[in-house]
Amino acid sequence: MTILDTAPAPSANRPSPRARRGWSPRRRRDFLVFLAFAAPNLLLIAVFTYLPLINNIYYSTLDWTLGSAEATVVGLGNYLTFFTSADAPRVLGTTALFTACTVGGSMLLGLLVALALNAKVRGTTFARAAVFAPYVLSGVGVGLVWLFIFDPGYGVLSWILRAFGATSPEWINDPQLALVMVIVVYVWKNLGYCAVVFLAGLQSLPGDVMEAAALDGAGGVRRFLAISLPLLSPTTFFLLITTMLSSLQAFDLIRIMTPLGNGTSTLIYEAYLQAFGAYNRAGYSAAISVVLFAILLLVTVLQLRFVEKKVHYA
Numbered sequence: 001m002t003i004l005d006t007a008p009a010p011s012a013n014r015p016s017p018r019a020r021r022g023w024s025p026r027r028r029r030d031f032l033v034f035l036a037f038a039a040p041n042l043l044l045i046a047v048f049t050y051l052p053l054i055n056n057i058y059y060s061t062l063d064w065t066l067g068s069a070e071a072t073v074v075g076l077g078n079y080l081t082f083f084t085s086a087d088a089p090r091v092l093g094t095t096a097l098f099t100a101c102t103v104g105g106s107m108l109l110g111l112l113v114a115l116a117l118n119a120k121v122r123g124t125t126f127a128r129a130a131v132f133a134p135y136v137l138s139g140v141g142v143g144l145v146w147l148f149i150f151d152p153g154y155g156v157l158s159w160i161l162r163a164f165g166a167t168s169p170e171w172i173n174d175p176q177l178a179l180v181m182v183i184v185v186y187v188w189k190n191l192g193y194c195a196v197v198f199l200a201g202l203q204s205l206p207g208d209v210m211e212a213a214a215l216d217g218a219g220g221v222r223r224f225l226a227i228s229l230p231l232l233s234p235t236t237f238f239l240l241i242t243t244m245l246s247s248l249q250a251f252d253l254i255r256i257m258t259p260l261g262n263g264t265s266t267l268i269y270e271a272y273l274q275a276f277g278a279y280n281r282a283g284y285s286a287a288i289s290v291v292l293f294a295i296l297l298l299v300t301v302l303q304l305r306f307v308e309k310k311v312h313y314a
Helices: 017-022 025-059 077-084 087-117 124-136 139-150 156-163 175-203 207-215 220-231 233-248 252-257 267-276 282-305
Strands: none
Touching: 025 282, 077 087, 077 282, 087 124, 087 175, 087 233, 087 267, 124 175, 139 156, 139 175, 139 252, 175 233, 175 252, 207 220, 220 233, 233 282, 252 267, 267 282
């Protein structure tokens, strides 16, 4: 008999070494530690994010007046009412225009400010803090201050215009000017965020590449367009997603500066007016909120699916 013949035959019921290692005491302990840290966060997300989302989708199928004890199930009736109403093109157009102007303005001005702050001159630390300060201020406070500036009767801007013999436009009463006013204030408040993020991206660019381009005779504008801007694509992509999601959900400035939504009724503000304004249409408001959620989800997926392909990761 050979040595190989004396080896015990493998048992069919014996677990494999990989299966025995799968739930070893150490792995079980690590899994319990993971649950101890993750379970509270997952529970909070489920209770305060996903549960309200599911409830809101359910409320959107009801014909329900806020405060009423009775509601009628209408299915997709609220959605059909919204998309067939005359308000849908106006609200969706205002939302698209507000988002495009605020995202484009914040990112473009933020990049220019970041280029200025990236220069090695005295006082840049104070300038960076001053530029970023409006972003962390309360939207309510910022809206009240700028409302005092734009007020056509006693505002600072109207006083300056009267000093030069001109009259102040009706910023608050004119629907088109009201939207321009809110866009200007929103861009001013959020460009500091874009500037700081772009500044971090500029300072992380490889210096040897920029020095090599300078030695080859490339000027500052050419180095920026050919080297800096493509290398900033991850930063630009990140800001594009965050600022677009933030603009689609902008509420506080619009609520303070135009309480009646005079030309500034975006989707989120229209949902607020329908639920808590003179209509009290809670089910209809919930349907508008679901439409906004679908747009946010679609925008994020499209950006991750198509825009990220053009991002250059070093």
